[in-house]
Amino acid sequence: xxxxxxxxxxxxxxxxxxxxxxxxxxxxxxxxxxxxxxxxxxxxxxxxxxxxxxxxxxxxxxxxxxxxxxxxxxxxxxxxxxxxxxxxxxxxxxxxxxxxxxxxxxxxxxxxxxxxxxxxxxxxxxxxxxxxxxxxxxxxxxxxxxxxxxxxxxxxxxxxxxxxxxx
Amino acid sequence: xxxxxxxxxxxxxxxxxxxxxxxxxxxxxxxxxxxxxxxxxxxxxxxxxxxxxxxxxxxxxxxxxxxxxxxxxxxxxxxxxxxxxxxxxxxxxxxxxxxxxxxxxxxxxxxxxxxxxxxxxxxxxxxxxxxxx
Numbered sequence: 001x002x003x004x005x006x007x008x009x010x011x012x013x014x015x016x017x018x019x020x021x022x023x024x025x026x027x028x029x030x031x032x033x034x035x036x037x038x039x040x041x042x043x044x045x046x047x048x049x050x051x052x053x054x055x056x057x058x059x060x061x062x063x064x065x066x067x068x069x070x071x072x073x074x075x076x077x078x079x080x081x082x083x084x085x086x087x088x089x090x091x092x093x094x095x096x097x098x099x100x101x102x103x104x105x106x107x108x109x110x111x112x113x114x115x116x117x118x119x120x121x122x123x124x125x126x127x128x129x130x131x132x133x134x135x136x137x138x139x140x141x142x143x144x145x146x147x148x149x150x151x152x153x154x155x156x157x158x159x160x161x162x163x164x165x166x167x
Numbered sequence: 168x169x170x171x172x173x174x175x176x177x178x179x180x181x182x183x184x185x186x187x188x189x190x191x192x193x194x195x196x197x198x199x200x201x202x203x204x205x206x207x208x209x210x211x212x213x214x215x216x217x218x219x220x221x222x223x224x225x226x227x228x229x230x231x232x233x234x235x236x237x238x239x240x241x242x243x244x245x246x247x248x249x250x251x252x253x254x255x256x257x258x259x260x261x262x263x264x265x266x267x268x269x270x271x272x273x274x275x276x277x278x279x280x281x282x283x284x285x286x287x288x289x290x291x292x293x294x295x296x297x298x299x300x
Contacts, residue, residue: 047243047245047246047248048243048246048248049248072245073245074245074274074278075273075274075275075277075278076274077273077274078270134245134246134247135245135246135247137246138246138247138248140247140248141247
């Protein structure tokens with residue numbers, strides 16, 4: 001009994017922390033905590049990390065899930081059951097509407113105002129096309145713990161010849 | 168009582184796992200190949216090897232993501248994510264689950280060839296992968 005109420009308090013704190021960190025994230029030890037979901041984890045982490053649902057809005061996730069047959073140049077179709085299951089999970093844990101750049105929901109986290117703001121100041125513009133990075137969507141290239149939701153400064157691994165300005 | 172539970176768990180586990188071996192897949196592809204083409208004469212390792220490395224006049228080959236050496240880890244051509252080796256000798260999980268094998272042949276054949284693979288092609292490439300140690 002005591003253990004379960006402790007757990008509830010813990011999850012509530014996690015939820016609130018996640019919300020604050022995702023929206024404002026002024027912290028150096030940012031963690032994005034996502035509830036466990038086996039089907040999503042398995043299906044959406046085969047070709048890249050399972051991107052945290054908090055980083056896009058529900059309309060964006062709906063648009064992405066509607067286009068899995070031509071998903072960024074690749075075929076990512078899944079069966080109906082898994083599709084419905086994952087969409088429900090993404091909608092439930094989606095971030096706020098502030099994540100959009102325009103009236104049209106963005107299909108990429110890396111095109112949201114939030115992402116651009118978070119990554120423009122300290123990084124040189126040519127960083128995204130360097131061969132060891134390949135793409136801004138390759139979070140793991142710089143955030144070594146991204147697959148665990150760890151975006152802390154301690155987990156940051158930038159290319160060696162790159163110095164970022166401290167703020 | 169404990170025995171019953173253990174037996175039940177074992178039964179459940181083997182049901183959930185649906186484990187098969189790469190050779191089971193090879194046999195199934197042979198049956199399908201025969202149905203697709205009555206003149207089917209068997210699989211060819213050499214043909215599978217060339218097919219694996221070919222871009223078929225398009226952008227990608229199997230090697231683009233699974234490495235030119237299927238015993239080594241590959242890297243997704245767009246995202247850079249590391250993909251475990253495709254050869255069963257190097258990665259015992261490969262070709263043990265029908266749903267997984269079907270799903271990825273469907274997707275990857277579409278990406279590489281722009282059409283589904285034939286049973287002949289699947290059998291050739293699997294025969295090649297099985298020669299890799």
